Amino acid sequence: QQRVALARALVTRPDILFADEPTGNLDARSGQQVLDILFELCGAEQGTLVMVTHNDAAAARADRVLCLSQGRLQRVDTTTPEAPRVGG
Template sequence: MTDPILTLADVRLTLDGNAGPVEILRGIDLRVARGETLGLVGPSGSGKSSLLMLMGGLERATGGHVRALGQDLGAMNEDQLARFRRGNMGVVFQSFHLIPTMTALENVAVPLELAGAADAFDRAEAELAAVGLGPRAGHYPGQLSGGEQQRVALARAVVTRPAILLADEPTGNLDSATGAAIMDLLFDLRESHGATLVMVTHAPELAARCDRVVGLADGRIAEGAA
């Protein structure tokens, strides 16, 4: 693999539990190519979501190294990590994480405003239209269905044209038909923007759409790593 966009070397994560330290990840070695779609699968508690959070700098490894776009995430402080994510990553969560006091348009514009983009609202409006929610731009999250809220979250994740898209069970809170529509949209957005997509999923049919699938078990890679 040439020029990986994400590189993890002997990555470990240990957290403090009620009964003492808990090993979440136990020596992960993984490289993700530019433009690749990678599915992370495995049983609950296997470390999938924790691994995704480490890739996004949302959690810090307690051992090993995580590099994204050639940058060592472990060497950055919280402010540096936030700026790096803002410019290079889009993250989509199962629970949407929209700001309830902001309209759909305002939610999508947030990362652009933080980056100082003068045309933040014009770009946000265009992105909402791209996900089929142009007429709902003025609605608040509480006025939107689950599928609509996830569309807003997708629009927010891709509006900055990130190089890396991270998705943690993006259809987990949706019914099967709505979830399928969201996944079609996610893959379409990834392809149109040329981003690298890493997705945690329990759904075999979603994992099958990825270029490569990596299985985790007990904090270790079980299959498919390269």
């Protein structure tokens, strides 16, 4: 089901892809495959991936991580020197 949802989301080649817990109900191997697809396609298409996750390994792959607690922004971690911004 995750892969079908992923295919549907990517078929139109969106500039911004929103993924809410894309690995949430998957085993480790399938979760890794889904993340590989998301990051490869967003990178190849120069798209932006906005992902909500509790998975630290998934978050570690991002250019920028916004950490929330109690509905408030706690910190922003940038993992690349020039993390791209949405809209330029």
